[in-house]
Amino acid sequence: MQAHQHPISTEHASVAYQLSSFHFGVPAAGSRSGKKVYIQAALHADEVPGMLVSQCLRRELLALEAEGKLYGEVILVPAANPIGLSQAIHGAPFGRFDLSTGINFNRAYRHVADELKTTLAGKLGQDAQTNVALIRNHAREAIDAWQPRTDAETLKKTLLAMAIDADIVLDLHCDNEAALHIYTGTPLAERIAPLSALLGARAVLLELAAGEEPFDEACSRLWWDLDAHFGGSYPIPMACLSTTVELRGEVEVSYALAERDAQALLRFLAIEGVLELDGANEALPAPLCVPTPLAGVEPILAPHAGVLVYLREMGDVLAAGDALADLIDPVSGATTTLRCTVAGVFFARSAHRHVLRGMNVGKVAGAIAYRGGSLLSQ
Structure with a gap:
């Protein structure tokens, strides 16, 4: 495991923020599975359950890495919003919106598909995997070219730079009070079904474009937007399975729930071939819902x-x-x-x-x- 620190604030800031990420396995290109997984928690910084789940994931990923059972690259960001974690109003944590701009921390991510429609013109071919690699290269370049104007935008760029070329993106949130539910893209409904069953989701909510550019869509929507733009002339797979997982309500923070959720996430990654886990091939639990729009x-x-x-x-x-x-x-x-x-x-x-x-x-x-x-x- 390697720990990386990412500076968020500029040189002359009165307050300095930095983001921590933990990298397990080896880069996807050199790994057995060839897959990259990105997991983050508490992008809305007052949504705590995912931060505890991340502690369980870190422990298990360290063990799997030491045992040689991690076959891909996993990036874990257990506290994805150091700006929001520092915010409070009259003693109450306030982590959903940036107090400096009023903007939701899970909105206004850069959707690179429009740029890629231009930069990819005449460059795609008939080999799907070659197209995936090319699209990811162009997506990385588009994010690299993003010029943030605020600390919140720098945070968004930093997070998206780590996730934009991932095969699987798990964004861990929670609601005010809620049953566990999942948001994902309509083209990803079939692939998300095992995760829904393992977590016991009571709702799986599908969309092509939810509006306002949330993080999960910034990672996955470019694939179906590009496929639609090029009209099926070139094979463009849905190469990023990105989802927002709402881990119940804000106060549902316990070791028992965190362990259960972490094991469900790990088993899903085992099904996806990213790691080896005992019992991964056992029958899945019956789903508790069917996807709805x-x-x-x-x-x-x-x-x-x-x-x-x-x-x-x-x-x-x-x-x-x-x-x-x-x-x-x-x-x-x-x-x-x-x-x-x-x-x-x-x-x-x-x-x-x-x-x-x-x-x-x-x-x-x-x-x-x-x-x-x-x-x-x-």
Whole structure:
């Protein structure tokens, strides 16, 4: 294992940030599997479960490397946002947005496909693996050319530079309160199925473009965008399996859960041929959900301020019209019952029990796409 330190701040900064990454195995080009895996946790710095999972992963990866059972390259970034980790407002951690710019740390990543449509013109051929190598070279060059203007942009460039040429990207997050769920690209649905089963995901949310350029899409979407652009004239595989894994809710931080999640991630990597793990070829657990479109998720918004009392539990399967929660005016006592309008899995909700008008208090994963535009919450 090699530990690398990446400076984030400029020379004359009043506060200096640096990012740590841990590199296991050997570079993909010289490894037995030829695969590169990139794993990061806590890009939203107040989403803690992935940081504990990373400690379990580091221990296991060190052992696998020492035993000669690591057949690819694995990069682990256990705390992906040193800027966000330093932020607090009146004693409360604040790691989702950059306080300097107001920008979400998981938005506005550089999507290089548009540049590559130009730079790759006339250079692709009929050999798929040669095309993959060429596209990755051009993608790396595009990220290298990115000129950040803020510490947050430097952080984003640093993270993306490590992940842009990976075969597998696992971005570990969590929601406010939630059942475990996964976001990934629609073309990756079949490949993500083993991971969904191993983790016990209650929702797998698919999209071609979620909007606002999140990290996972910056790594994977370029492949289907380029394939569509060149109209199938050249073989362009979906060469990056990138996913955002939402490890339940913010307070679900325990050794038992972290060990279980780490073992599920490692077994998935074993199935992908990156490492050797006892029991990797055993039958997978039965999946707990079928993939549904991200555009089918119904956000439940509070119509007025009030005390929030949930009537259903996360993971419940709801019919259209089912009651989710009561919203009670604490002064008048007037109560509004909140209902979903789509059938699906109730997979995430607010951790707050007094909410203001317009706040998102729940998410239901419906099977039919009906929303457009930006599909992600703020």
